[in-house]
Amino acid sequence: xxxxxxxxxxxxxxxxxxxxxxxxxxxxxxxxxxxxxxxxxxxxxxxxxxxxxxxxxxxxxxxxxxxxxxxxxxxxxxxxxxxxxxxxxxxxxxxxxxxxxxxxxxxxxxxxxxxxxxxxxxxxxxxxxxxxxxxxxxxxxxxxxxxxxxxxxxxxxxxxxxxxxxxxxxxxxxxxxxxxxxxxxxxxxxxxxxxxxxxxxxxxxxxxxxxxxxxxxxxxxxxxxxxxxxxxxxxxxxxxxxxxxxxxxxxxxxxxxxxxxxxxxxxxxxxxxxxxxxxxxxxxxxxxxxxxxxxxxxxxxxxxxxxxxxxxxxxxxxxxxxxxxxxxxxxxxxxxxxxxxxxxxxxxxxxxxxxxxxxxxxxxxxxxxxxxxxxxxxxxxxxxxxxxxxxxxxxxxxxxxxxxxxxxxxxxxxxxxxxxxxxxxxxxxxxxxxxxxxxxxxxxxxxxxxxxxxxxxxxxxxxxxxxxxxxxxxxxxxxxxxxxxxxxxxxxxxxxxxxxxxxxxxxxxxxxxxxxxxxxxxxxxxxxxxxxxxxxxxxx
Numbered sequence: 149x150x151x152x153x154x155x156x157x158x159x160x161x162x163x164x165x166x167x168x169x170x171x172x173x174x175x176x177x178x179x180x181x182x183x184x185x186x187x188x189x190x191x192x193x194x195x196x197x198x199x200x201x202x203x204x205x206x207x208x209x210x211x212x213x214x215x216x217x218x219x220x221x222x223x224x225x226x227x228x229x230x231x232x233x234x235x236x237x238x239x240x241x242x243x244x245x246x247x248x249x250x251x252x253x254x255x256x257x258x259x260x261x262x263x264x265x266x267x268x269x270x271x272x273x274x275x276x277x278x279x280x281x282x283x284x285x286x287x288x289x290x291x292x293x294x295x296x297x298x299x300x301x302x303x304x305x306x307x308x309x310x311x312x313x314x315x316x317x318x319x320x321x322x323x324x325x326x327x328x329x330x331x332x333x334x335x336x337x338x339x340x341x342x343x344x345x346x347x348x349x350x351x352x353x354x355x356x357x358x359x360x361x362x363x364x365x366x367x368x369x370x371x372x373x374x375x376x377x378x379x380x381x382x383x384x385x386x387x388x389x390x391x392x393x394x395x396x397x398x399x400x401x402x403x404x405x406x407x408x409x410x411x412x413x414x415x416x417x418x419x420x421x422x423x424x425x426x427x428x429x430x431x432x433x434x435x436x437x438x439x440x441x442x443x444x445x446x447x448x449x450x451x452x453x454x455x456x457x458x459x460x461x462x463x464x465x466x467x468x469x470x471x472x473x474x475x476x477x478x479x480x481x482x483x484x485x486x487x488x489x490x491x492x493x494x495x496x497x498x499x500x501x502x503x504x505x506x507x508x509x510x511x512x513x514x515x516x517x518x519x520x521x522x523x524x525x526x527x528x529x530x531x532x533x534x535x536x537x538x539x540x541x542x543x544x545x546x547x548x549x550x551x552x553x554x555x556x557x558x559x560x561x562x563x564x565x566x567x568x569x570x571x572x573x574x575x576x577x578x579x580x581x582x583x584x585x586x587x588x589x590x591x592x593x594x595x596x597x598x599x600x601x602x603x604x605x606x607x608x609x610x611x612x613x614x615x616x617x618x619x620x621x622x623x624x625x626x627x628x629x630x631x632x633x634x635x636x637x638x639x640x641x642x643x644x645x646x647x648x649x650x651x652x653x654x655x656x657x658x659x660x661x662x663x664x665x666x667x668x669x670x671x672x673x674x675x676x677x678x679x680x681x682x683x684x685x686x687x688x
Contacts, residue, residue, distance in 0.1 A: 190217045193238055197249035200233055200242060202592045207233045208411045220388040222398040225408035226624040227596025231391040232274065234408060235358045238389065240267040271354030273345050273362055275595055277302065279539030281333050290328035290344045291316055297348035319347045323377060335464050338535045338618065339370055339489030346374055356387040361595065363397045364622040368650060370489050375399045393624040452479040453516060454613060454644055455500060460510035462495055469495045471668045482645040484655045487665030493648050494534065496665065497615055502526045527557035531606035534617035538598055541590060547601055548573060548586045554605035576604040579637070580630045596622045603631055607638055614638065617648045632656055
């Protein structure tokens with residue numbers, strides 16, 4: 149949360165009053181054993197034995213770290229390691245636990261506890277703000293959101309000046325996002341919205357840019373373009389603090405790596421000691437070969453038709469988002485839906501689950517029935533997981549309650565779950581290796597952990613069609629494998645899969661068919677074996 153100056157000042161006084169009184173020199177000697185020249189004039193921020201907790205749960209513990217000028221850090225770790233909290237702590241968005249340790253900002257050669265004067269020089273990109281727009285229905289245009297970056301607020305509280313508008317358009321043009329300036333954020337894909345937030349962070353020319361899982365939700369072209377931009381910004385003097393799962397996701401500008409595990413620093417090293425990370429695929433080559441042999445190409449061979457879309461257009465604000473979509477999904481087919489950010493994939497999925505209606509003349513049938521089915525009827529047979537759901541489930545509920553709500557397709561629980569529902573949910577917690585968070589409050593979990601809960605929530609009711617929209621976005625490699633194994637289990641039991649991804653290399657081996665979207669149209673649809681190497685390289 150971004151606070152005003154008076155709020156920071158007030159909190160500073162409260163924290164100082166509550167904090168134990170330690171000699172600063174004594175604390176540095178006690179908790180900073182790694183040899184940093186603390187009094188060096190280049191020190192900007194230092195954390196001395198700092199912890200962060202929510203209620204009784206410690207998210208970060210005994211953190212000892214400093215940021216020097218000209219350093220660009222990558223903060224690495226698995227889901228739940230504490231990366232997002234670490235960034236918020238350093239930037240000044242949250243406060244340390246009051247029972248010990250100290251966070252200091254060095255401005256003009258003098259240390260201070262509060263972030264005033266430092267916070268204003270920073271910019272940030274995270275999914276939290278995007279979640280706030282989506283959960284509250286704040287449907288601002290791309291240009292309006294970029295302009296909020298000047299005041300670092302969620303809304304525009306006064307009309308932007310001509311100079312602000314010119315700068316906003318300059319950044320949008322630099323990012324090749326001018327076409328999103330008049331689009332409203334709730335009509336954008338996850339990747340498009342993330343890029344708008346990048347523009348928002350850069351508009352006021354921050355000295356330090358905090359970036360949390362930037363690559364999550366972006367296709368390969370978008371990743372390359374945005375990471376290239378971040379590199380350019382760093383070359384121009386802006387410092388970067390970049391949270392990611394592995395080194396393959398960070399820009400070349402990074403000079404130092406720090407690894408978190410369960411809220412503690414387990415390693416820090418300079419770029420010269422940077423460890424290479426080998427990308428792990430969800431399945432081994434042997435598994436892929438075996439599955440390729442077993443695949444069948446399903447045609448019009450009498451199998452039940454689960455989904456039939458004919459001549460469907462979808463229009464929003466007078467613009468066609470989907471154009472002349474014709475698509476049939478039969479029982480036994482598992483589809484991968486590919487396309488870059490903004491190609492129409494998410495809108496197509498919303499059509500399937502009844503959240504969008506076709507323009508007059510278009511036809512959609514589910515399970516042989518026409519589109520007059522109710523949302524409740526559809527949800528009992530089709531489960532959808534999309535990044536948009538993340539914000540909706542940030543309620544005062546436990547992980548178990550969130551997963552069990554999948555039996556009823558509700559946001560939160562209206563009544564106590566049955567014993568059978570709890571046992572089924574527990575089996576999925578065990579499958580995902582997350583039994584230890586069953587009783588944890590959802591708001592204390594990491595972004596990736598909540599994504600895993602959403603997937604389990606979709607699986608508990610054994611849906612006939614499971615739709616996964618970028619399900620591994622924000623997940624580390626181990627979590628991706630757990631998701632793959634869990635989905636494989638339910639597919640083997642007869643559930644049909646529609647799986648959205650940007651990357652062909654991440655198509656799971658039980659996928660039988662591929663559809664490719666571009667600018668609202670379906671360029672290709674058919675068996676995986678018919679998707680030639682030429683198509684693979686030109687369409688992604």
